[in-house]
Amino acid sequence: MAEAVETLDGWYMLHDFRQVDWTAFKKASTEEREQAISELNHLMASWQDVEGEKQGSFGFYTVIGHKADLLFLNVRPTMEELTELETALNKTKMAEYFTQPYSYVSVVELSTYMAQGKDPETDPEIQARLKPILPKWNHVCFYPMDKRRQGDDNWYMMSKEERVKQMYQHGMTGRKYAGKVRQIITGSQGLDDWEWGVTLFAHDTLQFKKLIYEMRFDEVSARFADFGSFYIGHRKEREELERIMHV
Numbered sequence: 001m002a003e004a005v006e007t008l009d010g011w012y013m014l015h016d017f018r019q020v021d022w023t024a025f026k027k028a029s030t031e032e033r034e035q036a037i038s039e040l041n042h043l044m045a046s047w048q049d050v051e052g053e054k055q056g057s058f059g060f061y062t063v064i065g066h067k068a069d070l071l072f073l074n075v076r077p078t079m080e081e082l083t084e085l086e087t088a089l090n091k092t093k094m095a096e097y098f099t100q101p102y103s104y105v106s107v108v109e110l111s112t113y114m115a116q117g118k119d120p121e122t123d124p125e126i127q128a129r130l131k132p133i134l135p136k137w138n139h140v141c142f143y144p145m146d147k148r149r150q151g152d153d154n155w156y157m158m159s160k161e162e163r164v165k166q167m168y169q170h171g172m173t174g175r176k177y178a179g180k181v182r183q184i185i186t187g188s189q190g191l192d193d194w195e196w197g198v199t200l201f202a203h204d205t206l207q208f209k210k211l212i213y214e215m216r217f218d219e220v221s222a223r224f225a226d227f228g229s230f231y232i233g234h235r236k237e238r239e240e241l242e243r244i245m246h247v
């Protein structure tokens, strides 16, 4: 009989994608634009303060392609905090020029397939992974995914031993990218439309392609993974907001 593997769950994560209505923003007066930028800047500064106090984390990215222009990535101990900060963003002047083409809600998850008998409550490495400070690496890649439930390719009907074997192989492929790609896996069963969110960080965007391509050949991805849309962003400092929004 298949059995669920225990998960360790940490901080919650909101991927908040926004698109800018440049036409409307260009029509705004200089004062209105300055006010909108300064207000958003203050809000982002408050999110950075939360990271400084180790009560969450924040990343700001510009997004390439038609799917979005900006990504506000926030991590917090509770989902309520994420709802509140999303509302705070919606109330800003800048939000009058934003639409929200996509968002994703999930919680940082470590599965215990590779459990090493450590106490998750006290082990500093596990605690740091459950309550992550987002890496200050140049690029981010986000996509949601499911594990397939179709005919013979049903992840949820497989024995735990077989799943451990496949996850081990997955981990070995991932480890080849140490120093090049960092991953935060978030669980979203019951929280959003897919089962997991995959958030990757890299210094070089090409490493996303290399890792994801290589993983496609691991049985767990080849047989069992279904993917949603992919989003690629570039990390920006808060101080760059003015330049990014300059019209």
Ligand code: VOV
Pocket: 109, 110, 111, 112, 113, 114, 145, 167, 170, 171, 173, 174, 175, 177, 181, 182, 183, 185, 196, 198, 200, 211, 212, 215, 216, 221, 225
């Ligand atoms: C940077 C690379 C990297 C590394 C080192 C890595 C390692 C590991 C380990 C050791 C473990 C298991 C323990 C844990 O920590 O949970 C996982 C777990 C997981 N992964 Fe992973 N993964 C990576 C990267 C990585 C990628 C690129 C993907 C997307 C798959 C693809 O084909 O596009 C992915 C997915 C997942 C998922 C969905 C889970 C949870 C599966 C479940 O059924 O519970 N992952 N992952």
